[in-house]
Amino acid sequence: MKEAKKILTRLLEAANIHVNGSNPWDIQVHDERFYRQVLSHGTLALGESYMAKWWDCAQLDELFTKVLIAHLDTFIKADLKLKLEIFWARVSNLQRPSKAYEVGEQHYDIGNDLFEVMLDKRLTYTCAFWQHAHTLDEAQAYKLDLSCRKLHLQPGMHVLDIGCGWGSFAKFAAENYGVKVTGITISKEQAAFAQDACKGLPVDIQLMDYRLLTGQYDAIASLGMFEHVGYKNYRQYMQVAHQCLKDDGLFLLHTIGGNHPAMFTDAWLNKYIFPNAMIPTMPLIDEAMEGLFIMEHWQNFGTDYDKTLMAWYGNVVTHWPALSAKYSETFFRMWSYYLLSCAGSFRARNSQLWQLVLSKNGIRGGYAVQPQKHVQVV
Template identity: 55%
Template sequence: MNLPTLERTSQPFNPTSSSHRFAASLMAQADIQFNGDRPWDMQLKAPGVIENALARGNLGLGESYMQGHWDCEQLDVFFTRLLRAQLHQRIKPTQLIYHALRTRLLNRQSVKRAWEVGEKHYDLGNEFYAAMLDQRMTYTCGYWKDACTLDEAQEAKLDLICRKLQLAPGMRVLDIGCGWGSFMAYAAEHYGVECVGLTISKEQADFGKRLIKKGLPVEFRLQDYRDETERFDRIVSIGMFEHVGRKNYRAYMEVVSRCLKDEGLFLLHTIGKNLGTTVSDPWIDKYIFPNGELPTLSHITDAVETLFVVEDIHNFGADYDKTLMAWYHNSEANWPQFKGQFNPTFYRMWRYYLLSCAGAFRAREIQLWQLVFSKQGVAGGYARVS
């Protein structure tokens, strides 16, 4: 990351300036202070941080953090307080108008653009993700209902999905956005099914070859979901819908309908947002998940009209807070082995990503939904699983 470095000064905060007074009054509503002595207070280390945040929102705030121009001992608590106070809704930076228009008018998740997130995010290296994730390398929210560790939470989530899909030996299952194959391996091992996984990450596809060598009936296909034509007994998509984009929601559901047998079930596991009027976060869009977009429930239900019956909706978004904090602690513990591969700017970027997202889920600003769909409605009704 080659970001400009601002000249440091011993007086980064000027309480007499109008912008600093305005920012301090906003932060007070979230019980956050500049250069205070509590672990969630914001420590200013260079000039321009407040002006950058007011002008560019989270993009300016995040880039200033990456450069080391401000710090916070408990960044997750900082964001929880900020978001619960809805301060982000109070600041509408004019510089972000272009980002909002681009998000609404362009199809940023076209076939050509769809591969960008794989190259920039998921292809950082299998070793890096293995150090952060659970033993199965499951890069989605765990289910912590009866779990005490990350491994237990991810196994519980995988089993929950298998039970919701009512898997039985001999079924063929399509996993759209299969990641490193954790679901496919678990379903094949414990439920006797065959799986086909779609990914746009070369690193994930290469990792999948290790599962095949173990003799598991799984297949990784390095392809866009729009190119799939085979029909399956069950379809699952775990943490991929966030990359589809509202202009493609209907086309995505049409692909699922085309590939799902008439008596089949489809489970969608996705992060979602509360407000349909908001656009993707510009910092997350630039540095973490290019071209990503969170759906609302209405986006999803509109997209499935005439195609599917919504059988079940399950929200366990609060569990993503625990999952992200577990990833953060793993990342911190294993960071020394990656210092030669990633620079300090990347380290601060990754810390900001994990902890700001944990704060957003803790504040219930964003959600995690699992939805189960059938084509014609399950005869006698769908038996809910928890």
Template identity: 55%
Template sequence: MTDKRSSVQASVQSPSHAGITHSHYLDTAPPKVLSNLLAHADVRVNGDRPWDIQVSDPSVYAAVLTRGSLGFGEAYMDGYWECHDLSGLMTRLMHARLDERPLGSARLYIAMHYLKARLLNLQSSSRAFQVGEQHYDIGNDLYEKMLDRHWCYSCGYWAEADNLEDAQIAKLDLICRKLKLKPGMTVLEVGCGWGSLAAYMAKHYGVKVHGITISKEQVKMAKERCAGLPVDIELIDYREIQGQYDRVVSVGMFEHVGHKNYDTYFSTLSRCVKPDGLFLLHTIGTEQDGGGVDPWIDRYIFPNGELPTLPKLVGSCKSYFNVEDLHNFGTDYDKTLMAWWDNFKSSWHSLAGNYDERFARMWRYYLMSCAGFFRSKRGQLWQVVLAPLESQEVYRSVR
């Protein structure tokens, strides 16, 4: 166990990998077709710049040529390649859109992945709890160390913040102000996480909250966090919601709904909002209308996920809601992810007993690739305030 922890700690806590000599990689030159592709992002294999890829096992090339981005991520998890500045590398790859240019047999593999996401309902009610079991229930010790003290697992608001704690509190309060919360109101939170927003709304705005989630671990923690507050937490899918509320809010959950369920989602929540109420939707978005998410993210992080495009989001809700306000602060997610990485890295000594080296590399790849996604502006973060079609209230936006 000691040897295992030491090897993991070296790979996670020393992202510069200064102890690895460049000569270690001299006999691992890539196929020319890959070198030419990487040149579009100004990335070299075994180069001397922080964002260059250092290959220790040429198996990575076959992985990329057969499975594309999935093979690339798995090869990193297996230790076949390294990078001093992984977020910088991913930013360059994303900006150059190399993920849209798979080579070899990977073209068919990637095409089949996205075709499956387009044609099948991967987010059906029978699959609803999979992401909770695979991602949110992996261990509260991990999230406790990585997140802020409120356990906010969504983008912070950094407009006037210079640390993760302040950015997450600013996000929570921004949501409350956009919802125009008043004491005594009833609020439905769809995807309540570990109870951070529910507790904040109840404590600081005097509202009653009904939170739902598909994660058993989140239910346990949310109930502990909200003990003594007018907050009820329930383990159910959004399709099972009953009742009406003054306000509805959903933060970081719409990414699990899927385009085949958008109408069901908005029609269900339209029945839950009172005629003069408001609904705030906080979601990651993208301009790429491919259905599904990157194959590596789908397999290892968020199974059955799908990021909306703005036209698809607005088009799906227009039969039930008017868009009152749209706010994009996607670049704030880059800062949030890097802060999570700093916390993860500094806490690894207390986590290493429960997670192995491959998990540590997987988690670094997850956080750094997502940071590159937002830094390159391929990813967006939208807060959309919606009002029922019959509402006659005048909405004034806040920032």
């Protein structure tokens, strides 16, 4: 126990993090088992021990920023169980059709009451675009409008929304750009909410895996869904999008991106938040789209995700007195750890947020984002 404490304390101090120190990003250890557990089991134990109240930190987001900038995660080796999970991810398809609905059941179906107070008024569960925005509602409206402008949407178009969530993009595009939208999701709660939210609009929301899609569309949007596809299915995903997109259409892919390839996301996030998720890298996306699409535009606004996650966390804290009647303190610690650790990852530039615009045959004369028009942003 003493040796484990010495090693972990030395590692943390290399990142200017002190055990029981006075800085807001310092770790306050309540249970000495913390040291050996984290050294033995890595990031999974770090998150689980926080949930168990073995340690605290006043500013978790900044703690993770410092940990990741110093690359401390690379010094803590994976245990045998995690190594076996990584091996299994290599030899099997964790995102096969029979497992497609798991993330919906575990994460997106937790309860709309949580997401309604955490997210913006449209329930947009993807990175907001904060340029010129002062509130979360404005930032998400600007992101939705930017996405529509990148797709060159015009009245009368039929748009496919792969991974439509609670219908924010579908509703926004139908109301502000006069398009018809077909949206699909693997979450029952999302589908029911989106169907109700889009009543009276030319929007069709379906509970469906993307591999079952048919038909052709003038444009395709996929915001925050590609992280659940898995590298073994990237090519099939791109083939489905290619088949569903008309020859002169545009495909907007909005996804978190990673700097280094990994078979699945962080072990703690994989277990408690997003089962079977995998963050793509640039080479993997390029390989998947080769021969199917031409890259027209690639934008990175990953630093905006830091601000978005902190806004979500602030909303959860504000509404926790009401939420606590349904959700436990352990859940609150888990959810806080999720939002703040991810914010730290984007702040450290360990994670990215990409928007790609793809075409099937290239845009004659070149591609440009459509100029902004007046839309309802509040």
